[in-house]
Amino acid sequence: MGISTKTITWLRHKGYDAIHLSDVGLHTLTDIEILRKAVEEDRIIITADMDFSQLLSVHTNYAASVIQFRVTNFKAENIIDKLQLIFQKLSSDFSVPQIVTVEDNRIRVRKLPF
Template sequence: MKFLADMGISLLTVEWLRAQNYDALHVRDAGMQRAADEVILDQARDEQRVLLTLDLDFGYLLAVSGADLPSVIIFRLGNQTAEVVTRRLQDTQACCTESLLNGAIVTVTEDAIRVRDLPIVKD
């Protein structure tokens, strides 16, 4: 699995992923720190990366687009330190790998992990 970390995600989390032998890239590494959300989503999709973010806009953009990729993990945490985000990322990987590979929006809070498979179909 490959990851693209948005601006709000610590470089320490990216370094942890790399230490676990994941292909992890931070938007800073790609020179995309000022890129529009749509550009970041396209980059993640083109490179088959799971996007890690604190930004709810990515979930909205995926929902309205009808796209089935890329997967996005949205961290909705009161404490957004690298340690807490990394721990919750480990929890998410343990339970949601298949969904992330197939396309999902995963919302992570302190006490829950919610998975919404992509594409989002309007009723």
């Protein structure tokens, strides 16, 4: 959540099987339920919510990757630019659980468990 549906549309256009929780009526799920769903469906969580890092450190039985945005500009264009940078410049293998933290001037990758 916190990510524009325009970003999801862009991801779909790029060939990703992306869903927005509000698209499928799941926006009322708790963070742990979202994490569970991501694991079950082998999805990467893209979010502005910083709670997922903590959840993954506590619930080590969940193997999921998270791209979390800590930026000042949450407009879809900025988020898309940052995602393009992640997909083009980082050779991250998202089959290995990790947390990618995107800030205005930095991208940090931490493999799980930490």
